[in-house]
Amino acid sequence: MNIIAQPSAVPVQLDKQTANKRMTAGLGGGVALEWYDWNVYGVMAAFLSPHFFPSDDPTTSLLAGLAVYGAGFCARPLGAVLLGPVADRISHKRVMLISVTAMAVCSLLISLLPTYKDLGVTAAIALLIMRLIQGFATGAEAGVANAIAIELAPPGKEGRYLGLIGGTFIQLGSLGSSLVAFLVSASVAPEAMREWAWRIPFAVGGVLGLLIIYLRTTVPETLINRAMHRQDESSRIQESTGGVWKTLWxxxxxxxxxxxxxxxxxxxxxxxxxxxxxxxNTVFKEDSTYVYGIMTLMVLIWMSTAPFVGAFADKVRPSRAFALLRLLLIPCFFLTLLYSEKGIVTFFFVTVFGGAIVGFNMALYNFIATTLMPRAVRTTGVALGYALGVSLFGGTSPYLLVWLQREHIAWMFPVYGSLIALLSVLVYQIAKKRGCLYIGE
Structure with missing residues (x-):
């Protein structure tokens, strides 16, 4: 007789109408920290890269730093494969705590890491290892956070709630990384920023992790016990990891x-x-304080509009909202061609006005992804899809943008982004017509 694996944590029946604010803070705070720790490397790459990848050409150093940034994404699918089934079968909460702890510890270590001057190539290898660990740990984070959020969401307001967790809190993390970078840059001399002050934002992420770990202990286990005994294969908890992969297939x-x-x-x-x-910062030598200030404004726009975008999706149907906003990304991508030479005003226009369209899409994508996965494999499916999507497309994006600009073929980037945006709408519509939406419509 087969014995169904029991969740190690005591499940809690949740009242979706009165979701505890502390639970939301713990869930959303962890999401924010993940994005802070993940983005702060990208924000600081221009200052960090020369210390670990020295070169006479600053663009070459930056490209090496961005390559490590992209390598971190490669570990995400492995984390999703190994941790996703654990979350779907045993405990959402434990996987969340593993993720946030690893992110915080690695950020703290990066803030203290000796450079190439001290350790030679070993310093670059150590930096790469830290990013790989962070990538592995966050491999299941998106799936777990979305699975819990959809359980906590009030009926009929899933889009708004996912907009809060997967939009506002994500952008809170991005805002934090930009804002801390701005404050540090504005507080120290340019020489200090290049020499040592770039370490401060990493240290901040490590310290904040201690608070978030505590808040996440207050989030309930949402692997509901009654789901274990459902006959529906797509809803009940699976007996084994093999069952998870069979259902996902x-x-x-x-x-x-x-x-x-x-x-x-x-x-x-x-x-x-x-x-x-x-x-x-690197290619056009703009004033970094202005750059980080503009980035902070962009993320504030993203953060403030996310719940309204989610509410819009609840009102007009998620599929319609997704198609409309995703197709708007196509002209948005071509705005990057305007920023082809130094000019902080042009940077402001492309970043803020083009970035607003990007932000609207960022507010919705977690909700749309979650609707595509049945409950039995929701964590694994969203986590693996997230990890592969970010690794294949997101992690390579900054490198491609800078490299294509250097090679004087910048037009290829918006063409590439537009084609993938169009393909995402087409495949989503096919999935919808074949009955592959499992939450709302």
């Missing part, structure tokens, strides 16, 4: 849609959050 069209829904918007996200500011 049966919804492989949904997985492909998740990869493209997430991957497409991450091309834009990392182009605006990492590629453009690093190109401004």
């Amino acid at each position: 049966s919804v492989r069209l949904s997985l492909l849609a998740v990869i493209l829904v997430i991957g497409s918007v991450q091309i834009a996200n990392y182009a605006w959050n990492t590629g453009l500011p690093n190109m401004a």
Whole structure:
């Protein structure tokens, strides 16, 4: 007789109408910290890279630093594969705590890491290892956070609640990384920023992690016990890891849609959050204080509009809102061509006005991805789709943007981004017509 694996944590029946604010703070705070720790490397890459990848050409150093940035994404699918089934079968909460702890510890270590001058190539290897660990740990984070959020969301307001968790809190993390970078840059001399002050934002992320770990202990276990005994294979908790993968294979069209829904918007996200500011700081030698100030304004717009975008999706239907906003990314990508030479006004226009469209899409993609996965494999499916989408498309985006600009073929970047955006809408519509939406419509 088969014995169904029991969750190690005591499940809690949740009242979705009165979701505890402290639970939301713990869930959203962890999401914010993940994005802070992940983005702060990209924000600081222009200052960090010369210390670990010295070169006479600053662009070459930056490209090496961005390559490590991209390498961290490669570990995300492995984290999703190994930790996703653990979350779906045993405990959402434990996987969340593993993720946030690893992110915080690695950020703290990066803030203390000796440079190439001290350790030679070993310093670069150590930096790479820290990023790989962070990538592995966050591999299941998106899936777990979305699975918990959809359980906590009030009925009929899933889009608004996911907009809060997957939009506002994500942007709170991005805002934190930009704001801390801005404050540090404005507080020290340019020489100090280049020499040692770039370490401060990493240290801040490590210290904040202690608070978030505590808040996450207050989030309930949402692996509901009654789901274990459902006859529906797509809803009940699976007996084994093999059962998770079997069920996920049966919804492989949904997985492909998740990869493209997430991957497409991450091309834009990392182009605006990492590629453009690093190109401004390194290639065009803009004043970094202005650059970080503009980035902070952009993220404030993203953060403040996210719940309204989610509410809009609840009102007009998620599928319609997704198609409309995703197609608006196509002209948005071509705005990057305007920033082809030094000019802080042009940078402001592309970043803030183009970035607003990117932000609208960022507010919605987590909700759309979650609707595509059945409950039994929601964490694994969203986590794996997220990891593959971000690794294949998002992690390479800043490198491509800077490299294509250097090679004088910058036009290829918006063409590439537009094609993936269009493909994501087409595959999503096919999945919808084949009944692959599992939450609302």
